[in-house]
Amino acid sequence: MSISSNRETCLEVKNLKKYFELKTGWFQKPNILKAVDDVSFSIAKGETMGLVGESGCGKTTIGRTVLKLYEPTDGQILYQGAEITRLKDKEMQAFRRKMQMIFQDPYTSLDPRKNVMDIIAEPIRFMKLKQGKDVGDRVRELVELVGLKPDHINRYPHEFSGGQRQRIGIARALAAEPEFIVCDEPISALDVSIQAQIINILEELQERYKFTYLFISHDLAMVRHISNQIGVMYLGNLLEYAQADELYENMLHPYTKALISAEPIADPDLAAASQRIVLEGDVLSPINPKDECPFCSRCPYVKDVCRQAKPELKKVNEKHYVACHLL
Secondary structure (H helix, E strand, O other), rough: OOOOOOOEEEEEEEEEEEEEEEOOOOOOEEEEEEEEEEEEEEEEEEOOOEEEOOOOOOHHHHHHHHOOOOOOOOOEEOOOEEEEEOHHHHHHHHHOOEEEOOOOOOOOOOOOOOOOHHHHHHHHOOOOOOOOOHHHHHHHHHHOOOOOOOHHHHHOHHHOOHHHHHHHHHHHHOOOOOOOEEEOOOOOOOOHHHHHHHHHHHHHHHHOOOOOEEOOOHHOOOOOOOHOEEEEOEEEEHHHHHHHHHHHHHHOOOHHHHHHHOOOOOOHHHHHHHHOOOOOOOOOOEOOOOOOOOOOOOOOOOOOOHHHOOOOOOEEEOOOOEEEOOO
């Protein structure tokens, strides 16, 4: 399943599952935590897919699984048409350079014992992209590309602000000369005043180098701004998937409506006039889940059928998919 596009596909994910076994007693079967459960989507080359949802819904697990940092339990991952799902570490080396990640927390994702030169140079040296003096020249080029000064290369992470550290993280990802980048909540740990600067850098880099992004966030306004298409996650499931404008203008799933209604509105008059949807009920457990709609315990429109079978993601139109028995 994929939203139709006239552009060449960079990444395609089919029925992806990532389960974790949780140990129990000696003679008991392990509990199964379904972090990602039967998720499908595709991203065209040079475009951005936004992935939104509450904390713990499986967004980061999807990002790490498509990069093979986690081994998938089932399903398929195709990168530019090549299936990489079952490739071993040695076989994945040819793809590692093309697929990189910008991590969420710039305070913990950088090695405090290394200076900026060594942090950014590490992937260049490991992948043998440059040698000798050319390594340093490439690091200086990348540092300036993300808006830092050349003399910053001799400093250590603790000497920088959060926004500067995230710029270093971006430069490190670019050092491998990738084509596809997972941006795992790259602005959530930053001050609001700095977030727009990081987004502008990502957009400028995409425009210049035609990067493909999987942009993971809980900031709906930012996701709408940067994304061509958006997937809405809940308890490891993709509930709605559409082109960005289509999703906001014609949101269908009750969870999507509640999520977007909670988005802060800057204009106080508009905020007062808006109606926030407050969800009631308890969140179902992702451990050993029943065959039912994952949202049925909180949905205001729940019917018997919702508790009897899990809905499949179905096509509404060429730009829109939704997983709901009532639509």
